[in-house]
Amino acid sequence: MQQTIVRPTSHRRTGLPRTGGVPPRRPRTPVNPAPVRRPLPCRVEDPDLWFAETPAQLETAKALCGDCPVRSACLAGALDRGEPWGVWGGEIFERGVVIDRKRPRGRPRKEAAAA
Numbered sequence: 184m185q186q187t188i189v190r191p192t193s194h195r196r197t198g199l200p201r202t203g204g205v206p207p208r209r210p211r212t213p214v215n216p217a218p219v220r221r222p223l224p225c226r227v228e229d230p231d232l233w234f235a236e237t238p239a240q241l242e243t244a245k246a247l248c249g250d251c252p253v254r255s256a257c258l259a260g261a262l263d264r265g266e267p268w269g270v271w272g273g274e275i276f277e278r279g280v281v282i283d284r285k286r287p288r289g290r291p292r293k294e295a296a297a298a
Contacts, residue, residue: 224251233270238285241275248273 224231224247233244248254248270258272265279274281 221252222244223253224248234268241270244270245273245275 194225201285228247253270254277258274261271266276268276275285
């Protein structure tokens with residue numbers, strides 16, 4: 184009696200590359216380095232600084248916003264949303280309006296009130 188050798192059929196789907204062997208070489212394309220992203224000041228510093236009560240702290244927050252790469256987008260977004268208060272895009276918001284500087288709490292000086 185003659186023994187038949189049954190070879191398994193390939194289970195590889197047609198159109199797929201064969202496994203094994205050396206893969207074909209692809210030309211290397213130069214990869215540009217990723218841009219350096221520096222952290223945003225509002226993400227690194229104390230978040231309460233941008234919503235502080237004292238004028239000195241608000242001026243510090245404005246100064247930190249000075250060279251922020253998303254400053255204009257931050258200011259535009261705050262204006263669109265009507266932010267009620269805080270420092271946004273290097274500007275101070277109070278009651279939804281941009282103001283130059285915030286006055287300290289309390290009564291104004293008598294000389295300033297008389298003038």
